[in-house]
Amino acid sequence: MTQGPSASAIIVAAGTGTRLGSSVRKGFISLAGAPMVLHTVRAVERAEAVTGIVVVVGGPDVPAARSLFPSREFPKVTAVVAGGAERQDSVYAGLQHAQNAGIVLVHDGARPLVSPAILDAVIRAAAESGAASAGLPMRETVKEVSGGVASGSVDRNRLWIAHTPQAFRADLLRDAHERARSAGIQAPDDAALVERLGHPVRMVEDSPANLKITVPDDLALAEALMRDAGLPQIRHGIGIDAHRLVMGRRLVLGGVDIPFQLGLDGHSDADALTHAVMDAILGAAGLGNIGEHFPQEPKYHDADSVGLLREVVAKVQAAGWRIMHVDTVVLAEAPKLAPYMDAMRRRLAEAMKLDPSAVNVKATTMEGMGAVGRGEGIVCHAIATLTSVNGES
Numbered sequence: 079m080t081q082g083p084s085a086s087a088i089i090v091a092a093g094t095g096t097r098l099g100s101s102v103r104k105g106f107i108s109l110a111g112a113p114m115v116l117h118t119v120r121a122v123e124r125a126e127a128v129t130g131i132v133v134v135v136g137g138p139d140v141p142a143a144r145s146l147f148p149s150r151e152f153p154k155v156t157a158v159v160a161g162g163a164e165r166q167d168s169v170y171a172g173l174q175h176a177q178n179a180g181i182v183l184v185h186d187g188a189r190p191l192v193s194p195a196i197l198d199a200v201i202r203a204a205a206e207s208g209a210a211s212a213g214l215p216m217r218e219t220v221k222e223v224s225g226g227v228a229s230g231s232v233d234r235n236r237l238w239i240a241h242t243p244q245a246f247r248a249d250l251l252r253d254a255h256e257r258a259r260s261a262g263i264q265a266p267d268d269a270a271l272v273e274r275l276g277h278p279v280r281m282v283e284d285s286p287a288n289l290k291i292t293v294p295d296d297l298a299l300a301e302a303l304m305r306d307a308g309l310p311q312i313r314h315g316i317g318i319d320a321h322r323l324v325m326g327r328r329l330v331l332g333g334v335d336i337p338f339q340l341g342l343d344g345h346s347d348a349d350a351l352t353h354a355v356m357d358a359i360l361g362a363a364g365l366g367n368i369g370e371h372f373p374q375e376p377k378y379h380d381a382d383s384v385g386l387l388r389e390v391v392a393k394v395q396a397a398g399w400r401i402m403h404v405d406t407v408v409l410a411e412a413p414k415l416a417p418y419m420d421a422m423r424r425r426l427a428e429a430m431k432l433d434p435s436a437v438n439v440k441a442t443t444m445e446g447m448g449a450v451g452r453g454e455g456i457v458c459h460a461i462a463t464l465t466s467v468n469g470e471s
Contacts, residue, residue, distance in 0.1 A: 083205035086130040086179035087122050088172035091115040091187025092161030103136050105187040110304050112312035116146050117190035123154050125197035134161040134172045150433040170255050183245040184268050188291045196284050203280045204245035211269045212241040212284035241284045244268050310465045315362025317460040319353035332422025333384035338413045345374045349383035350458040356390045358462035363394040387429045399464040401430050408441040409450050409457040415441040
């Protein structure tokens with residue numbers, strides 16, 4: 079429980095990635111192996127004074143963004159909502175979901191290196207003064223330039239570069255936004271909207287490391303700073319496994335026995351779903367594949383694949399990695415798997431020491447196409463997301 083003031087945070091990540099040369103929205107551009115917005119939300123979650131987080135993304139990105147923030151991993155995320163055409167519209171959309179908050183903090187999704195200390199400091203300043211912004215005092219000489227020619231110098235002692243986070247009394251920020259909308263005014267940041275009302279904004283000195291990622295060089299610098307700071311790294315791995323369906327074998331998928339006249343052929347119990355998960359986890363950790371760890375030796379004949387999965391989990395943990403999320407799909411013409419998918423999800427989650435919400439199992443058919451469509455076998459795909467422990471990778 080936080081001591082002192084607390085705030086609901088709005089993370090704005092609906093901007094385009096045009097200046098980064100990307101066709102995807104900026105928040106979903108890969109940074110250190112994961113979408114940038116994921117790093118930002120994780121940083122804001124670490125702030126003691128933040129009690130809830132609303133993530134604002136582009137409308138088409140809402141489903142993908144919601145899948146990034148399972149409640150077990152991100153307990154402070156209360157909503158993922160669609161933003162508007164302009165940043166100001168996106169903040170306004172977030173405000174509608176930042177309910178029962180005395181203080182509202184606004185932070186750019188493109189500033190993933192924000193520190194918990196500055197988040198807490200800005201919230202404290204807003205609680206005392208009503209409005210506060212992180213920023214950096216100007217330390218270099220500033221010139222007035224016209225046509226490429228300097229005509230004079232500006233007194234830098236009165237100049238700051240504004241950053242986010244910015245925090246405000248919730249009623250003050252809502253009033254500032256409502257008045258700006260009525261007047262058709264767009265401002266560069268929320269502090270400017272509050273300044274329009276004649277309310278001063280207290281500045282809190284930030285770290286230069288809290289850079290805003292805008293151009294490709296910023297991405298490279300952010301990744302270097304993350305490595306130097308020992309922040310957790312995130313990796314993804316892919317696993318695929320396929321087995322023939324034959325008579326005289328049990329059909330086991332995800333550690334669950336499924337009644338069927340055919341079973342999967344293989345050296346172990348041929349649990350293709352669990353095998354795909356194991357390969358995905360090993361791949362993300364850079365530890366090879368299941369064939370290297372569990373070769374076709376007598377001791378693995380008819381082995382329980384979920385037991386082998388537990389061994390894989392122990393191996394990746396020993397290598398400094400923790401499993402965050404696993405998504406899977408089973409391609410099978412028959413039998414119907416819907417009645418068993420929840421049991422598979424729970425069995426796999428238990429073996430990986432995850433909440434079931436962090437494991438997803440889907441199934442589909444091949445509509446009669448190919449070997450799977452003819453009922454000759456089953457193919458399983460898996461994607462695993464791992465994070466490094468103590469920032470190691």
